[in-house]
Amino acid sequence: MKLISFLFLIVTASVVRLIAAEPAAADARDQIEALRAEIARHDRLYHRQAEPVIDDAAYDQLKRRLAELERAHPDAATAAVPLAPIGDDRSGHFPHYRHRERMLSLDKAYAEAEVRAFHARLVKMLGRDDLEFVVEPKFDGLAISVTYERGRLVRAVTRGNGIEGDDITANVGLIDGLPRTLTATMEHPWPEIVEVRGEIHVPLETFARLNAEREAAGETGFANPRNLAAGTVRQADARSVGSRGLRVVFFGLGACEPAAAQPATQQRLHAALRAWGLPVIPEVWPARGADELVRAIAAVGRARGEFPFPTDGAVVKLDAVALQREAGSGEAAPRWALAYKFAPERAETRLRAITLQVGRTGVLTPVAELVPVAIAGSTVTRATLHNRDEIARKDIRIGDFVYLEKAGDVIPAVVGVNLSRRLPEAQPYRFPVACPACYTPVTRGDSEVAVRCPNLGCPAQLRRRLEHFASKACLDIEGLGPAMIEILVGEGWVRELPDLYRLRRADLLALGRNNEKSVDRLLAGIERSKRADLWRVVHGLGVPQVGAATAKDLARQCGSLAGVAELGPKTIPALGDLRFQGVIADLISVGVGAESVAAVTGRLKGRVLVLTGTLPTLTRAEVTARIEAAGGKVSNAVSRHTHFVVAGAEPGSKLKQAHEFGVPVIDEAELLRLIAGK
Incomplete structure (x- = not known):
């Protein structure tokens, strides 16, 4: 059976220079020291910062070239600055x-x-x-x-x-x-x-x-x-x-x-x-x-x-x-x-444009717009370029033919440029100095790679904040999708999250873009969200480092939205930011009176369940919500501590693991009977 061979790799210009022709003896020490310094830099990026800039094959080629030079010039190798035998992942933040x-x-x-x-x-x-x-x-x-x-x-x-x-x-x-x-x-x-x-x-x-x-x-x-x-x-x-x-x-x-x-x-x-x-x-x-x-x-x-x-x-x-x-x-x-x-699957395609996405925290993320290409079983038209530094480091230019790989076989990423096909008129990409949505000059922290729009009133940031707030993972407001959010922000009716609760039916109907049923459905969804579980509201605020699990912890600890404002900053410093404090106070004033999830006393209290396959009537999010409401916990992995595996159509390897561990396997109907206590 023929294995996938290591055919070629694209590396940065510095790597290419470092693995060039055999040096003269007098230059061997300089080349060895340069290689050792470059390898040490990549060790720091990979092990300590978790931000590698070359792939493993390119890194290993550097180490092989270093070994060849050291064997050929042992005296120069002994005199050069030594290199640690393996990368060091100690971060300096832990004992x-x-x-x-x-x-x-x-x-x-x-x-x-x-x-x-x-x-x-x-x-x-x-x-x-x-x-x-x-x-x-x-x-x-x-x-x-x-x-x-x-x-x-x-x-x-x-x-x-x-x-x-x-x-x-x-x-x-x-x-x-x-x-x-x-x-x-x-x-x-x-x-x-x-x-x-x-x-x-x-x-x-x-x-x-x-x-x-x-x-x-x-x-x-x-x-x-x-x-x-x-x-x-x-x-x-x-x-x-x-x-x-x-x-x-x-x-x-x-x-x-x-x-x-x-x-x-x-x-x-x-x-x-x-x-x-x-x-x-x-x-x-x-x-x-x-x-x-x-x-x-x-x-x-x-x-x-x-x-x-x-x-x-x-x-x-x-x-x-x-x-x-x-x-x-x-x-x-x-x-x-x-x-x-294994060599990752690679494809070559042309970069048609570079667009910028403005996130809800103001980060500008460049995205490669590509001529469609098939890779690893899917057709790719867009790929992340990560940040400004990555574009400059790889010297990616609009019109270039670029190499594409699926990072970790999951998401597409541009890993290099086919310089032999670069057109003479291709120019280095200039990252904008102002936000493309509000034209505010962008900023960058001393220790950050991210470029940000500092304007909290930026319409692009606001749209993203609203999309997050209304998403199924947060308040799940029916009718408040990207198109409606675009209208509300464009009309100036919503400038921050609490403004959603001040919308008037007459204004929405006056737009002439929505019928009465859709307007009433939207307003009803907004009204229902006032009674959402507290953790959903906290998650919807978009506080840095506060995901669903942390939001649930805060809800249990604080008991109310007012409690989150008062006690939350003690564990999540970002909650003490005046902006979040203002938004919370305003949400309370417009009637968002979310209370904490009641003390867990459900039929599944203390039970750990794992889901696998497609259930006949409930989505993954719906069944998770029901299990948690009944006091249970949903885990992603089967272990000896799992109480039940809930299996639907086309279950994966978790079903086999359940049998290996002797974990009971139930279907959706049995799960609902357990929750109901029948």
């Missing part, structure tokens, strides 16, 4: 903690020949050709090490520099599905002390939902699931961890005491992790010899389209732990494992 056992990275491969060379090295090193391997999907997230002592979770630490990392225990402890205590069985008793190694990630379904919500609110989407996971788990406000649906999966060990408690093979380790109640990889592929190894990697590549989690490759590991120890580790990676990286 550090030392790993009991080093936490290394993995060597990378992009072609079948490299996999066979890896196998040949192990055969020669170990003196046997019957080596057995396990091939696992490579999760694209943030590496984490979680320590359990006597079965209890005591610490969660990032990889850091391999020796010590950020102690993010408080945040990781909020990840759904991560047990606070391990389960022991006769076959798999837990060790006295064990470091379980894995990856924090965002499920693809969750990533798509969060980006859809941000797009609806006029905000820039997250670049990819990995950046979202790495950024979220380091939030100072730990509640973001719960609201953004992070997950964790485990597939390796660090320290294990007593040593005799360590499983003898990688396959037995997976069984032990599952028995201990930890979330694990749903499927692995065993292989013996080079040919089976190649076929197993190809099988992971074919299956990855069905995975619910982000993956960018396959990880090959020797199965026997004794042979792993014999093979040993280098300075940065074990010699018994390899990460094979």
